Amino acid sequence: MMKNIKLLVILLLFLSACTENKTTNADFYGRIEREEISVVTKVPGKIEEFLVAEGEKVHKGDTIAILDIPEVDAKRAQAQGAIDAADAQYQMSRKGATDGQLKQLEAKVSGLKEQFDFARKSLDRLSNLLKDSLVSQQQYDEVYAKYQGAKNQYLAAQVEIEEVKNGARIEQQMMALGQRGRALGAMDEVAAAEKEKYLVAPQDMTIETVNLKVGELALPGYPIVSGYLPSTTYFRFTVSEDRMDSFSKDKEVQIRIPYKSNKTIRGKIVLIKALSSYANIATAYPDFDQQKTLFEIKILPLEREEMGELITQATVVVEP
16 A cells, blocks of 8 residues: 555656646747748749749849740830830921922912012002003902912911921920820830849848749749748747746847757847737747736847858747
């Protein structure tokens, strides 16, 4: 009987030690985290070539992939045609008529001037005859009407040739310039689309996932590759409310990295907030009382050197 009691006591002590150790560890285990980033397309196109692979580190401005966008060449030809047409329209509005049209108008003005001079001479002769009562008033009025008609036609032809020599109206010239500006804007749009053929890294990053293969279609806004930003390394822990007395904002702590032979890193607590969901816990071995509030603790390393070499989602331990 005494032997059974001893065995029961030893078993209870063992279970108590395991439970205590598990709870203590659970409160202070966390993960290495980094901010994620995705590189997306702005215009649709097929993947022509990938210049990076998963796990590769790239720098800001490095080309990640090349897209095949045949529509760009077609739109460039359209825009160039619109520019050429607008330039021709503007030059025509400034120059006015062609040389042949100008010669025709000059001949027309010369002929109308001859008719006007003849009508004026005829009117002068009839004026003298009318004074001597050698012609009737009716005859004089008919010649006078012809004289006025010849005069008006001659003046109209003079105005017409002046307009031709000076070019089109200023409004027509401004309209041609406006069309040219719109065509240039279309060309700029084509140039911007052409740049999108080359997907570049927006920041220094580590490629974690390549979501498409060569030949597949990339739609606007689709994430071609995803990765982590090494410069944003931080440590995330989940702590139960009954252990929060060990943590406070701006407090400096020691972070131990088990897979790095328990290497320690100094860190600073920058954020403490309540978790809204049990699924968001960062502890590697969760065993919390669900009646208690859980808090997320974010710790930034004080020494940024070599932080980019740490493995994302690896387990770390905080020593407050």
